Amino acid sequence: MSMEGVAMATAEAGTRGRPVTAGLTLFAVLAVAAFVGALAIGPFTIAPGRVFAVLWDWITGAQPAGSLRERIVVLDVRLPRAIVGALAGSGMAVAGALMQGVFRNPLADPSLVGVAPGAALAAVAFVVFGAPLLALLPPPLQVVGLPLAAFAGGLVTTLVIARLAEHDGRTSVATLLFAGLALGALASAGTGVMVFLASEQQTRDFLFWTLGSLGGATWMKAALAAPFVLGLLAIAAGLARGLDALALGEAEAFHAGVSVERLKRTAVVAVAAGVGAAVAATGVVGFVGLVVPHLARLVIGPSHRALVPASALLGAAVLLGADILARMIAAPAELPLGVVTALVGAPFFLWLLLKRRAFVG
């Protein structure tokens, strides 16, 4: 997107009321449909009516309907899975929108500030060396040992990158970018060392983690991820106005009364925590953070005030839709979720690129 394009579109945002409302409504409908689909569809055959009977009785606390297995599939497998999926999808998409706004670069995504490589390094280190650590944790936390490690790894890496990019109280976006690149490469090297030390089985465990899955979604994971992702969404909504001003340039934003430094720092920390939590819960699911904001912009335009909620809704819809495919295609086995999102996301991104070339030349 050329800078003039952004500026024009931003200035215009106020007049685009109808498409924005229509777009947001559409995305909300898609998100709700995907959530309902995630609850109703799965390899375990339950009539959708019974799914909702089970849910209704659970909500009202009535004598539970359905067999034990039906209740477990709906309440302990599909429901936490759909919640984690919605959280992760909206978190990644909003983080992508934030990063694209802060870096003023359409190719930016959360991995630029090192969340994914840092989380991956911590995850593989945990797979290889975590067994003794795991024994120290109380049993309910043992299941989430790897997610906790991944979260910490992503957060620490990003904070180090942000610290490196700060000089005299100013964060240079270029330094942030290069520090992210360098630290990402360093984390990947560490991951390589771990993979070398790992046994065949540990390597496969890690490989599956990097392909992403909602398969391990539990209520515990949903509860752990929720505050960070919801925090990210709230902060992103709060930064939207500032990001719209920033689209015109740092100096322009400063003169418009935006505290650019604070905006950048807040965005990076919120993204690190939110995406770290999402990645911890699902493993690495590519392309959602990069593609969803673009898809949303196509419909509702570039203003961040609309883009943030649109990305959240569409991100949840896309991830839940991809997860339905991941569960159904190879049933009773499960396709890695990251494979589905990349298979759909990469060609779409390419199409977007070629289409834009037709405009810009």
Next chain:
Amino acid sequence: MLFRPQKAIHACRVAARLAVLGAVVAVLVGITSLAPRGAAAQPQGAAQPRVVAIGGAVTEILFALGLGDRVVAVDQTSRYPAAARRLPDVGYARALSPEGVLSVGPTLILAMEGAGPPSTMEVLKQASVPVVVIPDGHDREAVLRKIAAVAKAVGAEEKGRALAAEVSDDFAALDAMVKALPERPRAVFVLSASGGAAVVGGSDTSADAILKLAGLTNAMAQIKGFKPALDEAAMSAEPEAVVVMRGGGQVLDAATVFALPAFAGTPAARDERLVALPGSYLLGFGPRTPRAARDLAAALHPGAKLPELPARPWSAEPDQ
């Protein structure tokens, strides 16, 4: 500010396209979910237990016990007998989907040690599907232990003892043969050779165990686990033979293996001595392990004449 009808129209058009796309996806997914699935999820009251077998050896033992008809789903590594390959596949044993496993309506899950993830096992426990973990291992005792554990879990102890006796006899016959062999040739197990580097089986692996059973010396025993071997280390180990897996998409042939720099100038490359056996047969450590070790020994002790082990009904079917 001007109202720009083209932009609004464009946005509406995009929105319409997206809506159509979403509807198509929803319909497709709906159809998939409505399609009748053979394995209905109503196990309660069924007289026959419905077993999900996780691990090649577990599946083989169940079929060898004559209980193949109780197996309703298997994992990726269950490749023998052919009837097992036709069953629904729940995927990789360490990344099982809770709903996928429940969808085949199991009343019992027999899983090799290490199956997971823990969150899936937790869900299965809550759904009151008993999960019996079968201890893994790579020697005679471990194989007999697996047979006993599987037989006990399905309440077929009698048949289990009979199978264990047969397998134990096979091991005894194998040991007698191998003891009489004058030499212990040096062999390397090559797991894969992508990118020009050979990933070999070091000590503490199933590959190491089968080489020993077959009266061979693991030339790569100084490495631990399955690791890429340094070309020079592989060369200086002077292997006389290379052992690889066949089947399951493996395409390691003599030409590929001996073109690797790691084996340049080794006796194995000079004599082009390479043995390929089906993966689950070679490394599965199920009831057919003594046979796999005999086949390996017969192939790599060219001077010796090794008799076939007695034919068993559960090993009659050719592998893949």
